[in-house]
Amino acid sequence: MKGVQFLVAFVVLALASSFASASDPSPLQDFCVAIDDYKSGVFVNGKFCKDPKHATADDFFFSGLNIPKDTSNPLGSNVTQVNVAQIAGLNTLGVSLARIDYAPYGQNPPHTHPRASEILFVQEGTLYVGFVTSNPENNSSPNQNPGVITIAKAVFGSDPPINPDFLARAFQLDQKVVKSLQAKFWWDNN
Amino acid sequence: MKGVQFLVAFVVLALASSFASASDPSPLQDFCVAIDDYKSGVFVNGKFCKDPKHATADDFFFSGLNIPKDTSNPLGSNVTQVNVAQIAGLNTLGVSLARIDYAPYGQNPPHTHPRASEILFVQEGTLYVGFVTSNPENNSSPNQNPGVITIAKAVFGSDPPINPDFLARAFQLDQKVVKSLQAKFWWDNN
Amino acid sequence: MKGVQFLVAFVVLALASSFASASDPSPLQDFCVAIDDYKSGVFVNGKFCKDPKHATADDFFFSGLNIPKDTSNPLGSNVTQVNVAQIAGLNTLGVSLARIDYAPYGQNPPHTHPRASEILFVQEGTLYVGFVTSNPENNSSPNQNPGVITIAKAVFGSDPPINPDFLARAFQLDQKVVKSLQAKFWWDNN
Amino acid sequence: MKGVQFLVAFVVLALASSFASASDPSPLQDFCVAIDDYKSGVFVNGKFCKDPKHATADDFFFSGLNIPKDTSNPLGSNVTQVNVAQIAGLNTLGVSLARIDYAPYGQNPPHTHPRASEILFVQEGTLYVGFVTSNPENNSSPNQNPGVITIAKAVFGSDPPINPDFLARAFQLDQKVVKSLQAKFWWDNN
Amino acid sequence: MKGVQFLVAFVVLALASSFASASDPSPLQDFCVAIDDYKSGVFVNGKFCKDPKHATADDFFFSGLNIPKDTSNPLGSNVTQVNVAQIAGLNTLGVSLARIDYAPYGQNPPHTHPRASEILFVQEGTLYVGFVTSNPENNSSPNQNPGVITIAKAVFGSDPPINPDFLARAFQLDQKVVKSLQAKFWWDNN
């Protein structure tokens, strides 16, 4: 989802999945290979560009997405990002990519991407994916309001409910606490 | 923040505050007064427009922002929205407004606006406002990645920490539980 | 109205009103606190940003909208602006705000906002507001032409006519001259 | 100027000039040939499209820009527009064109294009062209405020002044009145 | 590359590669699940949306990217597309995906994506990828001109030259003809 609803995903026995995200640039030239901010403390909205005559093939290439990463951590997942930090040529092009390794029952915890749409491609295993929309009062009538997602209600008050095992792990809460939260009524800021 | 970081706000003794939000339309005519989706189950990306020759002054006016709303609810706040549902002429113009009434220590719980920037204007009282940025690894180097906000870490692991009283109320948790959560280490999906 | 029709507003006994405007940025990071153009005579399309690690709460705050301004001037109004010059953190976020104080019968003279939509919130008193659309031949059929507003016709030839007292004050003309202008036929550049 | 400053143009002995304007669409397909709003009183933000399989060469062609138009009218000019009304295939493409015939000393009166940039190409004769920027307090520091153009000040208080003969014709005022207006001090809504 | 340079890719022994593309939507709601154009011959710029209350999980899911496709065709490649036609929920989100199977020495012939950036992820094998920029006179100085790619010069006159075997297959020409073309001087329309 673009600019967006948090995506609640958990996975059973997924070893690797890659996804790509798209933000929204307005490139004014063919490419603008990013260079380090050339003066300490001075930034523009985006990145400075290399002289296009000095662009090389390496500016558009990244190797290593084939390498599994260690998932023995509390979340049971590990993200390998490929964005402008890894491929300088991605600057202004509005696309990036990541590989996520999951341990069995590992998870990518509830999150939002403030400037991106996301598409997931499951390489191996089964990935359980969901997302929670904006507060329904805002969403049921598709109109030009800003949208609002009340975090607590979206996480613990979504209908149907998010798997409590998943939430317990994501929020480091006892499963009982999660279930009691899910049984409560949640107000939102509509 | 546009399409972005959730805004953690609480307020002491604020009776009324209004804020305006801006989404991102591309109006192709002077105005496009919204009309009801004219066929059940059929929507466009936005709203159908009224014939501009039939637009009236009422399409651009809303009265009632002066009326305080009851704040005797668990959150201690109440939002009066003024968007395209209240002012049909706002369609495609990318601006909306809301009044929020707060009881003493009332709160507008942690939330995100997926398609909007927000500016707050405090009419009366004192409002305590904060926001949590994208995961710092993403933010410290301002670049063209999609940004990611890991909900649990942003809420319970932000540095400096969010006021535990505020979080206890927002998440309907005991204050002790909140404090123990704030003492934990939070992984994110960078 | 976005990038658009001039807004003809006059006011009877309005003491204070605030409005917010939205331009159209494409933020590529959470925020980009504006800094002074760091080399005399060198500007970018927008503003340079502060290192996000050095952003402070003050970059997002402005105090003083509660202070009435003197309206004893020919227009009988006074604007307190709150944009990126006052709140550096507004840079790239596309929202700004202003307070306008009006003396009785004071006015905000006919104007256009080339890069903004506008929403007005009347705090106290009664504000008489109107706007003139693009030349009707352009507007009656909502299509993808650039729109055109012929200033003289919009001001003196609008139908229904703008209050001649208001125009006399705005254009420093005798009311009789205004009325004779309003009685003429106005050609436009359609 | 896009979304913009009014353009004050007058011309000495120009017989024909064409200009092209660009608005800001987001085409999602190769083309979207406009069709008439297919239900009375129902409009979308733009135009409905013809089935692309039924597009013909005529949807992308207009003949007649070679024909001079009569300029014996008070303004001494005549505009031949070529936009989506004349070339249905221009829909969503963001470009339109017009031919303007001027009589000697004819004028295209002060106007703004709320959704377009403009470039002029003088075919024959000499065209005197100028534009007035946003209120200087807004413009001298290029920042993200909405911009404001106070009509009366821009027209009669611009520095350097607009040719009073030109303004007298555009506003149907006696040249003396124009000159007295140009001698006054003009407040604006900064 | 967004809206842009054709991408010359060929592959040695690549069995499967997936890539994702990003176009540039402006979603005004959380999602807008596409429905069939509900009246023959009537289209909007994009797609009509399903009532969001009727959206289902299937609107956001596609299965089958694991299935290799037959590559015994003249190009030695086969594309499995996953866009709004396969996943209705992708409508307005600006991301799509495709799997390409290549036979050894198969190729995805020179092409452009008029409305997209592209990122490639090689799953298995080695893929030889290149792209040709806009005419250098346009590109060496990154500015706001429209860019131009002269097809014949880009294909046969690029420096360094594209592999003649690849071009011979793509253009169904004898390799000798390709080499003689590559030896010629190519004018462009700068």
Added chain:
Amino acid sequence: MKGVQFLVAFVVLALASSFASASDPSPLQDFCVAIDDYKSGVFVNGKFCKDPKHATADDFFFSGLNIPKDTSNPLGSNVTQVNVAQIAGLNTLGVSLARIDYAPYGQNPPHTHPRASEILFVQEGTLYVGFVTSNPENNSSPNQNPGVITIAKAVFGSDPPINPDFLARAFQLDQKVVKSLQAKFWWDNN
């Protein structure tokens, strides 16, 4: 066409034609007169701007479009460009212009504009113009996929076929070779 289909144009006896193109800027101020990239090897996405107080009339003017250019070259055409390189004030405004002189039967070879729409105005003579859409499988159903134009199929496999004389000149091929190519079946990357 914006960011899009190559335009196949040839001309019989056209002496002069001008066209204008529109890219997609987001100007944040009235204008941003371009200045030379002020540090070798450092570029932004676009151009640095002159201090607006130092802008002059010359920044917005170009003379010389009346001068025919020599067309005695293999293509029989010559382009006079007017973009930000010639008129610094065009920076961020999204419009540029060009004059093309054609010798009899001269041609502007097949090309694409990756960041622009184009409108042509024929000044003198007759210009034969055509364009080839995205692969029909993509285009017949107007949807949110990225679009794809397979160069070889678009050039030699378009239906109806492009004039073989035109293609022979553009690709420096014998007319017989062109006709044999046009008789082949062309696969694309749908």
